[in-house]
Amino acid sequence: xxxxxxxxxxxxxxxxxxxxxxxxxxxxxxxxxxxxxxxxxxxxxxxxxxxxxxxxxxxxxxxxxxxxxxxxxxxxxxxxxxxxxxxxxxxxxxxxxxxxxxxxxxxxxxxxxxxxxxxxxxxxxxxxxxxxxxxxxxxxxxxxxxxxxxxxxxxxxxxxxxxxxxxxxxxxxxxxxxxxxxxxxxxxxxxxxxxxxxxxxxxxxxxxxxxxxxxxxxxxxxxxxxxxxxxxxxxxxxxxxxxxxxxxxxxxxxxxxxxxxxxxxxxxxxxxx
Numbered sequence: 001x002x003x004x005x006x007x008x009x010x011x012x013x014x015x016x017x018x019x020x021x022x023x024x025x026x027x028x029x030x031x032x033x034x035x036x037x038x039x040x041x042x043x044x045x046x047x048x049x050x051x052x053x054x055x056x057x058x059x060x061x062x063x064x065x066x067x068x069x070x071x072x073x074x075x076x077x078x079x080x081x082x083x084x085x086x087x088x089x090x091x092x093x094x095x096x097x098x099x100x101x102x103x104x105x106x107x108x109x110x111x112x113x114x115x116x117x118x119x120x121x122x123x124x125x126x127x128x129x130x131x132x133x134x135x136x137x138x139x140x141x142x143x144x145x146x147x148x149x150x151x152x153x154x155x156x157x158x159x160x161x162x163x164x165x166x167x168x169x170x171x172x173x174x175x176x177x178x179x180x181x182x183x184x185x186x187x188x189x190x191x192x193x194x195x196x197x198x199x200x201x202x203x204x205x206x207x208x209x210x211x212x213x214x215x216x217x218x219x220x221x222x223x224x225x226x227x228x229x230x231x232x233x234x235x236x237x238x239x240x241x242x243x244x245x246x247x248x249x250x251x252x253x254x255x256x257x258x259x260x261x262x263x264x265x266x267x268x269x270x271x272x273x
Contacts, residue, residue: 079116080198084142091122094143098124101150102131108140111179111199118181120199130154133170139178142199148241148262149202156237160230161209168209176203176257195244201261217257219248239272246273 098105108123125138126146130153153170161170177196184194195201206216220228238245238260246259250273 079119080193081110081112081117081119081121084198084200085121086144091143094147095124097147098126098143098150101154102128103146103150104128105143105146106138111140113181113197115181115193115197117193118197120179123179123199129173130158134172136172136174137178139175139202140199141178141202142262145200145202145262149260152234152238152241152260156240157207157234160233160237164209164226164230166211168211168213170207171210172208173204174206174208174214176205176259178202195261195263200263201244201259203257203259205257217247219255221249236272239270243269244271246271249273 095105095107103126105124105126108125111118111120111123113119120140120142122143123140124143124146125140126135127138128134129146129150133153158170161168178201179199180194180196182194182197184192196203204217206214208214215227215231217231220231222228235245235247235258238258242260243263243265244259244261246254247257248255250259
């Protein structure tokens with residue numbers, strides 16, 4: 001209905017503004033990437049090409065002591081796990097992805113160590129990574145690591161199993177190393193902690209199928225069988241999901257497992273060996 005015009009000398013009545021919906025939330029800040037490591041190339045270099053103290057993860061994976069706290073020059077730098085904490089929204093989205101993919105996991109208390117550059121700000125333990133695919137020992141890792149593992153298994157490993165004799169179903173994965181506070185390439189510097197010390201890495205020792213057969217990760221060059229073909233195919237596909245893929249043939253330290261991690265490097269550089 002038309003409002004009557006105000007009498008001369010009267011102010012027009014104020015019209016209340018229409019209510020509006022609150023603006024959508026601003027996008028969450030991207031997860032802070034772990035600091036780039038110039039030692040990445042040496043981590044994946046062949047064992048014979050490196051001095052004894054610089055063999056890629058060889059000493060670390062055979063019982064190297066946890067790296068001590070960093071030098072005084074790093075006193076003002078935030079601990080590495082804090083830089084990988086990410087936003088609440090990003091973490092919730094990661095957990096939702098795992099849930100929708102059929103993973104079973106538990107959120108765990110933050111892991112801290114004497115060395116502040118070791119630990120996981122938001123760890124989860126995973127018992128089932130995909131429906132019907134268990135992880136022995138409920139390993140602990142970052143959600144982002146578990147998510148990439150689920151993507152790889154769903155997109156590469158499960159399709160590859162259909163080519164095996166009888167098309168068995170993948171039933172379980174036997175992990176190698178998971179979370180462990182330790183140095184990489186045998187060093188004792190906190191500037192050189194392993195991706196295992198941050199929950200960014202996951203090692204696989206074997207794949208078990210519902211027919212009882214198991215494929216252990218081992219040197220299989222020129223075996224010429226389906227086990228060799230299967231392991232070669234899924235290892236190649238892993239480079240689409242992980243930034244580091246090492247295994248038999250990389251060096252002696254990786255002859256019995258696949259090393260997969262999500263370490264961030266400058267320019268998105270990946271190491272696939």
